[in-house]
Amino acid sequence: MKRIILALILLVNINGFAQTHNTELTPKETVQKFFEAFHAQDTVKLKNxxxxxxxxxxxxxxxxxxxxxxxxxxxxxxxxxxSIPAEASFEEKLHEFRIEENGLLATVTTPYSFYYNGNLSHCGVNSFELVKFNNEWKITYLIDTRTKENCN
Known part of the structure; x- marks a missing residue:
């Protein structure tokens, strides 16, 4: 009986550990983390x-x-x-997320406004194509539009 109880305790602890340490990101979270690394100029994270x-x-x-x-x-x-100078500031403000996910493929579209040194530089839409490799979403293609018109 003690062995059965011990086995049940171990199974519950292993299962609970696996659930609490799941670091798999959704396509949206992957894009959000990409922009966090982008704004921090963290090239190591950006490469990943x-x-x-x-x-x-x-x-x-x-x-x-x-x-x-x-x-x-x-x-x-x-x-x-x-190579962006340390004294320069830049921010790409994302206005919304449109996400289509189908198995191993996801598209994340984000309208944005880009600010450089506090001034609006341009606006447009980003479209990220992501593929799921080993339970991790990776960017495989990125296209954006850029305009200075109608950036309200």
Whole structure:
């Protein structure tokens, strides 16, 4: 009887431990943590949010009103974050989250306003594509729009 009680206690403790230490983030929490690292200029954490080869694209209009699509590697983005001067302040304010999750794939869309040194620089929408690898969401693709118009 003592062995049965001991076994039950161990099972309850193991199960309780597993539930209280679950660190799996949702797609929304992954994007939120990405922006926390972004604002802190924490390049080590930023690297961990994406898979190798992740592409970033940005859509904007040039001076003549033509649509412009620029592409960069995620690693170049991380390096650029590290190069922002310490005296500069920047903040990307997210206005809402739109999330579609289907098994191993998720899309998180976030309208935003970007401020540099306290001044509105531009606004737009981010669209994150995430894939779940070993119970962890990773960014595989990020595209955003950038405009200076209608940023209210």
């Amino acid at each position: 949010f994406a898979v190798e080869g992740t592409k970033l694209q940005s859509v904007s209009k040039d001076a003549e009103g033509n649509t412009k699509l620029s592409t960069d590697d995620y690693s170049k983005f991380v390096k650029s974050i590290a």
